[in-house]
Amino acid sequence: MIDVWEHKEDCTGCTACQQACAHGAITMQRDAEGFLYPVTDADACTNCGLCEHVCPMLRADERPADESAPKVFALRHKDDAVLGESASGGAFTAIAEYVIKQGGVVVGCRHDKDMNVEHAFADTVEALRFMRGSKYVQSSLGDCFHTVRKQLQAGRLVLFTGTPCQVAGLNAFLHRPYPTLLTCDILCHGVASPALFSSFIRYAERVTHRQVADYRVRDKSLGWGHTLPRMDFQDGSHIKGGVAWLWAKAYGSTLAHRPVCYHCRFTSFRRPADLSIGDFWGIEKHHPHFIHPKGVSLVLVNSAKGQALLEAIRGAVLVQESTMEACVQQCLQQPVPRPVQRDKFWHDVQTLSFHRLCVSYFEWGFWNRFRKKLKSIVKRI
Ligand SMILES: Cc1cc2nc3c(=O)[nH]c(=O)nc-3n(C[C@H](O)[C@H](O)[C@H](O)COP(=O)(O)OP(=O)(O)OC[C@H]3O[C@@H](n4cnc5c(N)ncnc54)[C@H](O)[C@@H]3O)c2cc1C
Incomplete structure (x- = not known):
């Protein structure tokens, strides 16, 4: 049984435990700071242990050590309008447009009509517009892992995008690799209340x-x-x-920031997703010819699937190969300190x-x- 008070400082709120619980014994409840935590109803719980099994923070870090050296690229979307609406160089849109054109579905973060920040599904290029831009707030995942699994079981291509802890939560929830799942995490230095x-x-x-x-x-x-x-x-x-x-x-x-962000385990080059995207700060020093006033994305290619995805979107973007030394920034080295x-x-x-x-x-x-x-x-x- 997940004991929220025992694990509170380590809980990312990824919802893997709640969505995995077959007995509906876990609900996500807001604490006084407004962050969601899993709370177990002891009467409904059968002590099956599944919730602890799927918790990415209770599991040993399964990311292989030899993937600590991803390939590094600077990238930007060829469409200036997309660049203007994106936080960085529009890497997200390029990847998501490709997935939708293949008949797939994209899971990403947007504001709902009351300005709450949530994860939602998009299967049209127009719907991607609402997912563009960084929302500096922890998004609510609802039951989207379930829907992702259903789509994967039906053989559909799915792109899940989010913070690295959300991607780690999805991977743990799914528990096995799916050939039609693509994941993309954002470089992140914490999510706010x-x-x-x-x-x-x-x-x-x-x-x-x-x-x-x-x-x-x-x-x-x-x-x-x-x-x-x-x-x-x-x-x-x-x-x-x-x-x-x-x-x-x-x-x-x-x-x-959420308490766990002050000791985030994802602030390194070892990432849980196929691709990682962020801002290519310092591009003017290392690749001055590639700088653009509307932004340049940093893309880390962490897996063979990620490499294939980058090849597939080449028509929509400009790409410059780079190095880990050129792109390193704080959120790839250490978490932000707790004030x-x-x-x-x-x-x-x-x-x-x-x-x-x-x-x-x-x-x-x-x-x-x-x-x-x-x-x-x-x-x-
Ligand atoms: C809280 C936060 C902190 C960040 N910190 C850094 C940093 O320190 N260094 C750095 O280089 N980059 C950071 N980024 C990433 C950067 O701001 C861009 O999101 C990223 O480069 C993608 O930009 P884009 O131009 O490719 O696409 P955009 O269209 O701007 O990106 C949209 C993507 O961001 C995702 N997204 C937006 N908000 C959230 C959210 N709240 N939770 C989960 N996913 C979200 C969407 O699902 C989508 O995948 C951070 C982003 C966020 C949300």
């Missing part, structure tokens, strides 16, 4: 008197290196910056209004702006 993100959206709606329709932390209209947060509203208007900065600051503070203020922050979340919280922790509000301005004037003098 969905409850705090909801508070941010509701706060933004209150101060703008408009209903939020979409939110992007990294709008690239000024370029990949100068991204601005952008919020779109139901009435067709949008803002860049302003209150939209708040979530960028909240995420950047790392105070709202010393984290416990105090979560105590304050329970007691302060969202506005006060942002004033105290994210330099929000009139006096913070005033102090900043004053400092810059003094500096100039």
Whole structure:
């Protein structure tokens, strides 16, 4: 039986245990920070042990050591419009479009109509639009592992994309390799609390008197290196910056990350997916001819399936082979450290209004702006 309190610090919320439980004894419940954890109903549990068996964090690390040296590529989509909507160089869209054109289905992360972040299925190229862009929040997986398995059993091509811990959860849940399964993990330095993100959206709606329709932390209209947060509203208007900065600051503070992210086991070149995608930071130093103002993806090829997939999408993308040394960044080396203020922050979340919280922790509000301005004037003098 999974004991949530015993394993809380290690639980990624991947839902493998809950989705594997044949007796419906496990439900995913939110804790005070708004993260989902499995909770077992002792009366319904038969102690079969399946939940512990499929938990990727309780299993020994099964990734073979010799795969620690993936092939490394810089890549970007040939379509400028796709590049503009993607967080990096559009690697996700290139891979997903290929899968859909083969009659397959893509599983990825999007906002629902209430701006909750969830994993969903797409089998048209148009539906991929909602999956583009990084949502800096932990997504809810629902029962999508079940649906993935059903599609695989029917022989359908399936591309699952998500954080490495979600891919590890799917692999553990499926328990055996499926020839028509393709997986792609994103480079990740932590996922933030969905409850705090909801508070941010509701706060933004209150101060703008408009209903939020979409939110992007990294709008690239000024370029990949100068991204601005952008919020779109139901009435067709949008803002860049302003209150939209708040979530960028909240995420950047790392105070709202899931506890397991501070000792994430996936911050290395040993990845659970066929391909890993991220930003190719430092491209200007190593491959200056390949830089593009709208972004360049980093692609790690971790398996033979991943290599075949990269070959299959070559028509839609430009590719430059690179090295591990050229692309290394923090999230491939070590997890983000746990901020010393984290416990105090979560105590304050329970007691302060969202506005006060942002004033105290994210330099929000009139006096913070005033102090900043004053400092810059003094500096100039
Ligand atoms: C929380 C988070 C942290 C990240 N940290 C880094 C980092 O430190 N360094 C780095 O190089 N790259 C990081 N990335 C990855 C990067 O921002 C891009 O997501 C990635 O390069 C893919 O970009 P793209 O242009 O190929 O496609 P896009 O279309 O922008 O990417 C969409 C893909 O991201 C997935 N996705 C988006 N949000 C989530 C989410 N919340 N949970 C699971 N999957 C999600 C979608 O399912 C889809 O596969 C991070 C992404 C996220 C979501």
